[in-house]
Amino acid sequence: MKALDRWSEAASRRLAQRSSRRSFLANLGAWTVGAAGIPLLPVARAEAAGTGGPAEPAQTTGNTQDPGDPTQCDYWRYCAIDGFLCSCCGGSQSACPPGTEMSPLTWLGTCENPADGRSYVISYNDCCGKTSCGRCLCNRNEGDRPPYRPGDNNDLNWCLGTKSSVYTCSTGVIVGVKE
């Protein structure tokens, strides 16, 4: 056993002495770690590392009828959002970041606007085509149902009907109001 230890140490030292810091071998480790950043399966997304902490400066809509900060999980429109906020990813609560495509197939729910107490219909269109934004992950589930009701489930990858099904981030577009 000790001989094996000695051999391993010697071999490692020889390798380290011969490889430069910029060599392929030295970079392979970084690439291997980086590969783990490839998005998890869509249903597992909610358990991925990180919380909704802001990496972006606070935002405001500038509209008193649409209060709150769209970079925060508790923004009223996000009552059933599951994913990264496009507001933190170069887009907004209503628009996709440049270079991504808004999915036409989507999950819809209703959220109560604290400004007027009314329930608005929110369409959580995903933006698709670039690797996961990775910022401002939120997971709220008002009206969410388990995956056996796929149309009512916000864990699924809703990048459907787009050129790419790679999920980037989620919006919360107002499409109606509950009478």
Add this chain to the structure above:
Amino acid sequence: MRSWLHLLLTIGLVQASTTALADDGARNRLAWMLQCQGCHRADGTGTGDEVPAIAGQVSRFLHVEGGREFLVRVPGVASAPLGDADLAALVNWMLVEFDPGHLPESFTPYEPAEIAALRTRPFGPEVVSERQRLMALLKAISK
């Protein structure tokens, strides 16, 4: 005097029922948005073979045998989280809203009891072949 009263009463009733219809329209629109629009799209055009179009299509099925039943037995309708009365209202609304041009003259609106009976027999994967069968029948009668 009496005729004026009758007139006022009629106007009142018509306004009340129009308001009720408008309320129902909003309710049905909301149900459509929450239960259907996500996949069938706001304009009901669907996505190719994956998600059937509702617009310009849905009322056609009423012209062939099995079509009326089909519209309720499709999984998305049969399993909708709506009571029978609300689902009947929604389906009736969809036919007029998205495909009024194909609505048969003889159409009688769905009633809750009919919805209740049909939705206990939802289609499984055979819905695809059943839809193809009905579309072939429609093609044969040029509807």
